[in-house]
Amino acid sequence: MERSVDLVAVLLGVWRAGAAYVPVDAGSPAERVSLVLADCAPAVVVCSVSTRAVVPEGAGARVVVVDEPATAAAMAGCADECWIPAAASDVAYVMYTSGSSGVPKGVAVPHGSAAALVGEREWEVGPDDAVLMHAPHAFDVSLFELWVPLAAGGRVVLADPGVVDAEQIRAFVAEGVSSVHVTAGSFRVLAGEAPECFAGLREV
Structure with a gap:
């Protein structure tokens, strides 16, 4: 799936069902998508109309x-109270490596590890904050962008699919985004081109 409100609901739904998710970037090469699906052997593949063609036949x-x-x-008849508690040792998600040194491998991350990241006391995200989610959900940084603000009672602001530039960051900050995560490389590029795009953010 692409980054969307539906994606957030699906990931929450997977956990409420007592299952684990395997994020797949819809923009990945077809060979990688096929490899990941063949390796993890999912019970269900969830997609949208726009990404259905990415799911390999068979x-x-x-x-x-x-x-x-x-x-x-079908979902309209589902009961809201239908959920299965998860233990700290249960698998929350399986993240596949980039495969830069060989065939991508799945790394199973338990709920306890995800909770430890989300509960990190150094995050300065509270109920009044809004975090920009612009990383692909198939990358681990999306854990911060999605679960940290939700667990803190804050907001997740979803960027449209694609790379976010300095102009877009300025616009998001003007709309109330208070926290943005960028890689060191992206920070250098953005700070060099338009350092003012970070003005008004509480946490970078």
Whole structure:
């Protein structure tokens, strides 16, 4: 799936069902998508109408297209209280490595580790804050962008698909974003081109 409100709901739903998720970047090469799906052997592949074509035929799993009318009708009958508690040792998600030195490998991360990251006391994110989510959800930095603000009672502001530039960051800050995560390389580029784009942020 692409970065969207539906994606956030799907990831929360997976955890509430007692399952683990394997994020797959819809923009990845077809060979990588096929490799990941073949390796992790998912019970269900969740996608949207716009990314359905990325799912290889014969993936061996049931495909759920979240924004199809039939799916929406089926979800309307689900009970809100239907959820399964997770233990700290249960797998929360499986993140695949970049594969720069060979075949990508899945790393299983338990709920306890995810909770430790989200609960890190050094994060300066509270109920009045808004964190920009602009990293692909197939990268681990998305854990900060998504779960830290939600756990703190704050807001997640979703950027449109694609790379976020300095002009967009300025616009997001003007709309109330108070925290942005960027890699060291991205920070140098943005700070060199338009250092004022970080003005008004409480945490970078």
